[in-house]
Amino acid sequence: MNPAIAVPAAGSAFLRIEGLSKSFVPGQPVFADVGFTIERGEFVCIIGHSGCGKTTILNVLAGLDAATGGHVFMDGRELAGPSLERGVVFQSHALMPWLTVRRNIAFAVQSRWPEWTAAKVDEQVRRFVSLVGLDGAIDKKPSQLSGGMKQRVGIARAFSIQPKMLLLDEPFGALDALTRGTIQDELMAIVRQTRQTVFMITHDVDEAILLADRILLMRNGSETAAGYRPGNIAETVVNPLPRERTRAGLHHLDGYYALRNHIVDFLVTRARAA
Numbered sequence: 001m002n003p004a005i006a007v008p009a010a011g012s013a014f015l016r017i018e019g020l021s022k023s024f025v026p027g028q029p030v031f032a033d034v035g036f037t038i039e040r041g042e043f044v045c046i047i048g049h050s051g052c053g054k055t056t057i058l059n060v061l062a063g064l065d066a067a068t069g070g071h072v073f074m075d076g077r078e079l080a081g082p083s084l085e086r087g088v089v090f091q092s093h094a095l096m097p098w099l100t101v102r103r104n105i106a107f108a109v110q111s112r113w114p115e116w117t118a119a120k121v122d123e124q125v126r127r128f129v130s131l132v133g134l135d136g137a138i139d140k141k142p143s144q145l146s147g148g149m150k151q152r153v154g155i156a157r158a159f160s161i162q163p164k165m166l167l168l169d170e171p172f173g174a175l176d177a178l179t180r181g182t183i184q185d186e187l188m189a190i191v192r193q194t195r196q197t198v199f200m201i202t203h204d205v206d207e208a209i210l211l212a213d214r215i216l217l218m219r220n221g222s223e224t225a226a227g228y229r230p231g232n233i234a235e236t237v238v239n240p241l242p243r244e245r246t247r248a249g250l251h252h253l254d255g256y257y258a259l260r261n262h263i264v265d266f267l268v269t270r271a272r273a274a
């Protein structure tokens with residue numbers, strides 16, 4: 001990335017990705033010319049088959065990986081490396097096993113606001129533990145928690161540093177369907193309450209429809225008659241359903257089946273097609 005030419009376009013969105021590409025193998029980029037924007041307070045999901053490059057894009061947004069080409073601007077500045085302005089939740093909870101829930105989250109809060117008193121840090125920790133319904137488990141260690149509870153701690157930790165942007169890489173992928181549904185509802189409530197800006201990877205079409213304001217459909221790189229074509233964002237779908245939707249009521253909403261069929265058709269017929 002060349003900062004000398006990295007000037008965000010006028011009237012730019014909160015997050016702007018321009019011409020992003022990534023090659024692990026020279027001359028065969030996983031994806032190229034990826035561009036999209038995310039507005040402040042918007043929830044954007046990306047969906048696509050395994051290997052199209054979703055996690056790589058998220059890692060670039062997190063500052064954990066460098067793109068081969070292109071630019072990412074957040075709040076008018078080009079991103080450079082990881083920052084506590086961006087919170088990340090991975091599929092595996094990534095908690096420190098020797099620390100309690102309270103101390104796992106306090107560690108993040110202290111890193112974000114080193115000047116805060118212990119009492120203020122603890123108040124912040126308790127507020128976010130409470131938001132994910134884990135008050136009773138605050139002094140337990142990760143080994144004493146279920147998978148769903150551990151993921152809730154990861155979510156509480158990511159929200160507790162009040163990041164400008166939350167990056168979620170299939171955070172519910174390892175959970176059973178029931179727990180997954182409950183935490184989806186909880187996440188949705190917290191996002192609405194905190195007006196958090198979110199970029200999330202999912203493989204679950206209903207999860208994307210429930211949570212996202214917009215859904216990016218990503219196509220894998222493939223060999224075509226004209227040669228290799230890198231992966232890219234094939235289409236951006238605006239979710240037409242009312243924002244105050246619930247998991248239980250989703251399939252009763254006008255437009256739900258049309259939206260679902262459109263995304264499934266993309267995954268079946270276009271996501272990997274030449």
Ligand SMILES: Nc1ncnc2c1ncn2[C@@H]1O[C@H](COP(=O)(O)OP(=O)(O)OP(=O)(O)O)[C@@H](O)[C@H]1O
Binds near residue numbers: 030049051
């Ligand atoms: N460090 C790396 N070195 C070499 N190749 C890599 C590396 N990281 C990712 N890749 C390759 O880049 C491609 C995209 O990987 P990525 O993990 O971003 O895909 P994904 O869409 O997130 O897949 P999944 O849905 O399975 O998580 C894959 O073909 C993968 O093998």
